[in-house]
Amino acid sequence: MTTLDEAHAAMEAGGEAERLAYYAQLADSQLFLLLEEEPTGEVISPRALETGEGEILLAFDSEDRLVGFTQGEAAFAAMSGRGLVAMMAGQGLGLGVNLEAPSALVLPAAAIDWLADTLGHGPEAAEEIPVEVAAPALPQALLVALDAKLATAAGLATSALLVRASYRSGAEGHLLAFIDAQDGAEHALAGAANEALKFSGLESGALDVAFLDNGSPLAQAMERNGMRFDLPEPEKREPWAPEPPGSNPDKPPKLR
Numbered sequence: 001m002t003t004l005d006e007a008h009a010a011m012e013a014g015g016e017a018e019r020l021a022y023y024a025q026l027a028d029s030q031l032f033l034l035l036e037e038e039p040t041g042e043v044i045s046p047r048a049l050e051t052g053e054g055e056i057l058l059a060f061d062s063e064d065r066l067v068g069f070t071q072g073e074a075a076f077a078a079m080s081g082r083g084l085v086a087m088m089a090g091q092g093l094g095l096g097v098n099l100e101a102p103s104a105l106v107l108p109a110a111a112i113d114w115l116a117d118t119l120g121h122g123p124e125a126a127e128e129i130p131v132e133v134a135a136p137a138l139p140q141a142l143l144v145a146l147d148a149k150l151a152t153a154a155g156l157a158t159s160a161l162l163v164r165a166s167y168r169s170g171a172e173g174h175l176l177a178f179i180d181a182q183d184g185a186e187h188a189l190a191g192a193a194n195e196a197l198k199f200s201g202l203e204s205g206a207l208d209v210a211f212l213d214n215g216s217p218l219a220q221a222m223e224r225n226g227m228r229f230d231l232p233e234p235e236k237r238e239p240w241a242p243e244p245p246g247s248n249p250d251k252p253p254k255l256r
Contacts, residue, residue: 001102002061002062002103003025003029004022004025004026004029004061004097004098004103005098005101005102005103007021007022007024007025007026007103008022008098008102008103008105009102009103010022016201017141017200017201020198020199020200020201021199023115023118023199024145024149024195024199026081026097026115027080027081027082027085027115027119027195028080028081028082028152029061029080029081030061030078030079030080030081031059031060031061031078031079031080031081031084031097032059032060032061032062032063032065032066032076032077032078033046033057033058033059033076033077033078033079033084034046034047034057034058034059034060034066034069034070034074034075034076035047035074035075035076035077036075037075038075039075039077044077046058046077047074048093049096051094051106053094053106053108054092054093054094054108054109055092055093055094056093056094056095056096056106057088057093057094057095057096058095058096058099059084059095059096059097059098060097060098060099060101061097061098061103063076065098065100065101068100069099069100082119085112085115085116085119086116086119086120088112088116089112089113089116089117089120090113090116091109092109093109093112094106094107094108094109094111094112095107095112118194118195118198118199119191119194119195120191128167128168128169128171129167129218130163130165130166130167130175130218131166131167131168132165132166133163133164133165133166133175133218133221133222133225133226134163134164134166134225134226135163135164135225135226135227136162136163136164136174136226136227137164137174138162138174138207139200141200141201142196142197142200143162143227145195145196145197145199145200146160146162146176146193146196146229147229148196149192149193149195149196150192150196150229150231151231151232152192153185153188153189153192153231153232154231154232154233154234155182155231155232155233155234156178156181156182156185156188156189156231157178157179157180157181157182157185157189157211157231158179158180158214158230158231159178159179159180159228159229159230159231160176160177160178160179160189160228160229160231161176161177161179161212161219161222161223161226161227161228161229162174162175162176162177162222162226162227162228162229163175163177163222163225163226163227165208173207173208174207174208175207175208175209175210175222176193176207176208176209176210177209177210177211177212177218177219177222178209178210178211178212179212179213179214179219180213180214181211186211189209189211190209193207193209
């Protein structure tokens with residue numbers, strides 16, 4: 001049983017939280033998209049299946065499942081779930097996931113557009129400097145989701161600090177500050193926080209983000225009063241090789 005099978009089974013037996021957890025797992029999973037022919041550069045030709053609800057593309061969470069479905073060798077493009085939905089957004093296409101497997105599911109075009117929108121936006125950046133910070137008071141589901149999501153952001157920052165913040169204007173809220181973020185990593189980090197929020201069933205307004213230098217006065221105050229998440233060290237880089245289509249979610253392949 002794959003992790004996507006487990007998430008699907010939990011969704012079938014659970015409620016809204018489990019449904020959102022399934023979408024989070026789908027976004028994080030590597031998927032194999034069935035193609036009509038081998039990719040040409042960054043252009044791919046997915047095989048579409050006509051249904052009563054319109055056309056759907058076909059993706060599987062393993063090569064074995066794809067081959068089992070096609071009953072023979074077939075062209076495919078491997079990509080993350082988030083890369084696939086970014087490519088499909090606005091195309092009016094649905095997605096058949098793991099057809100003929102325990103976790104078989106057909107997502108309509110509206111679900112694909114919703115997921116692409118959810119993955120494509122981050123929480124608002126904090127516009128004020130807090131005058132007081134305290135321990136966070138957020139649902140356990142969000143804390144668990146944040147911990148899991150930030151574990152995938154290896155090397156993008158050294159840590160993240162979470163507090164309940166009070167501002168001079170009288171506003172209150174929660175603030176997540178990334179410490180010593182790498183240049184250019186802000187969008188990816190904010191996106192990770194957003195995904196944890198959305199897939200925990202909370203609105204994006206429940207959390208602001210900031211980027212701080214280690215040792216700054218605010219970072220020190222947040223360290224003393226808040227919750228700390230340590231981000232993993234980056235893995236050792238392999239020798240450079242061309243990116244296969246769909247491997248970079250910020251540059252999804254083009255549909256032919």
